[in-house]
Amino acid sequence: MAVRPLRKLGFLTIGLFERDDPRAGHESTLGIIQLGEQLGFDSAWVRHRHLQYGISSPVAVLAAASQRTSKIELGTAVIPLGWENPLRLAEDLATVDVLSGGRLNPGISVGPPMNFDTVKEALYPDTADAEDFSYGRVERLLGFVRGDQASDFSGRQGVVEEFSERVEPHSPGLIDRMWYGGASLRSAQWAGEHGMNFLTSSVVKAEEAGDFAEIQLSHIRAFRRHHPLGDQARVSQGLVVIPTDSATSEQKAKYQAYAEKRTPRTREPQGPARMLFSRDFVGSSAEIAGQLLAHAAFREVDEVAFALPFSFEHDDYVQILTDIATHLGPALGRR
Numbered sequence: 297m298a299v300r301p302l303r304k305l306g307f308l309t310i311g312l313f314e315r316d317d318p319r320a321g322h323e324s325t326l327g328i329i330q331l332g333e334q335l336g337f338d339s340a341w342v343r344h345r346h347l348q349y350g351i352s353s354p355v356a357v358l359a360a361a362s363q364r365t366s367k368i369e370l371g372t373a374v375i376p377l378g379w380e381n382p383l384r385l386a387e388d389l390a391t392v393d394v395l396s397g398g399r400l401n402p403g404i405s406v407g408p409p410m411n412f413d414t415v416k417e418a419l420y421p422d423t424a425d426a427e428d429f430s431y432g433r434v435e436r437l438l439g440f441v442r443g444d445q446a447s448d449f450s451g452r453q454g455v456v457e458e459f460s461e462r463v464e465p466h467s468p469g470l471i472d473r474m475w476y477g478g479a480s481l482r483s484a485q486w487a488g489e490h491g492m493n494f495l496t497s498s499v500v501k502a503e504e505a506g507d508f509a510e511i512q513l514s515h516i517r518a519f520r521r522h523h524p525l526g527d528q529a530r531v532s533q534g535l536v537v538i539p540t541d542s543a544t545s546e547q548k549a550k551y552q553a554y555a556e557k558r559t560p561r562t563r564e565p566q567g568p569a570r571m572l573f574s575r576d577f578v579g580s581s582a583e584i585a586g587q588l589l590a591h592a593a594f595r596e597v598d599e600v601a602f603a604l605p606f607s608f609e610h611d612d613y614v615q616i617l618t619d620i621a622t623h624l625g626p627a628l629g630r631r
Contacts (some may be wrong), residue, residue: 306339488522
């Protein structure tokens with residue numbers, strides 16, 4: 297099968313910060329997004345981390361990014377809905393989409409919050425046992441984003457209060473830019489059946505025999521098989537890619553050590569959920585391009601959001617992004 301031409305080049309950052317100096321890390325993230333736009337990336341995506349030293353409020357960060365950029369698309373990969381009220385999140389997403397001029401790409405997922413037993417008393421002190429962490433939570437969000445009824449009252453109340461029956465502001469095109477972050481056949485099928493876009497990353501659930509690329513390929517095909525748009529349904533792949541074309545010798549050594557430390561988890565499925573991780577791609581852009589063009593899943597996508605590694609320095613990210621934009625993207629056929 298022929299490789300799909302690379303149509304959209306994006307990147308993903310976790311947005312780390314120091315406990316006692318959080319502003320510096322957030323400013324670094326905003327600077328990286330601005331750099332991405334200057335380098336010609338099509339999209340910038342931010343991860344979501346609660347009670348950690350990473351971005352806990354991606355919608356707020358992207359609101360700031362929307363005012364410092366003008367073209368680059370802005371995405372979340374992903375917002376775990378177990379932490380969110382779907383109606384309130386719909387309001388925030390629509391607001392940022394309006395502020396950005398229709399550039400927001402919200403990626404979401406479902407399931408109980410991470411370490412739920414340790415946080416449920418703070419998050420849901422009265423309703424923890426009654427909360428719905430199923431796909432139904434996504435359907436509620438999609439309905440509110442679409443403009444479905446959220447209240448049985450609309451019109452004037454009192455002298456000046458005007459109320460709407462739907463979430464306001466309403467951003468009509470946002471519903472077509474909603475993404476589901478999935479790692480299993482079930483989630484891929486569900487996202488397709490509900491007409492969403494599909495985010496697949498560097499971790500999959502090893503439900504069937506085969507290597508990482510073959511498992512990921514099966515998810516992409518299941519998604520498109522159940523999507524109304526079929527083979528034209530949007531899929532974005534997010535592997536960890538570290539080109540070294542302009543890296544110093546010290547950076548190259550650090551990148552190799554980082555990848556080697558993470559390699560053991562790529563050899564076999566991890567834990568009861570049998571999660572399988574992709575290896576990190578480190579080397580020259582020519583080397584990485586050759587490996588990706590032979591990757592079974594990469595051959596069926598035309599959008600990527602290459603993940604920046606955790607815990608690197610700002611200058612490292614500048615070098616990596618610059619090499620992706622100027623060397624790797626063209627090597628993958630992106631113009």
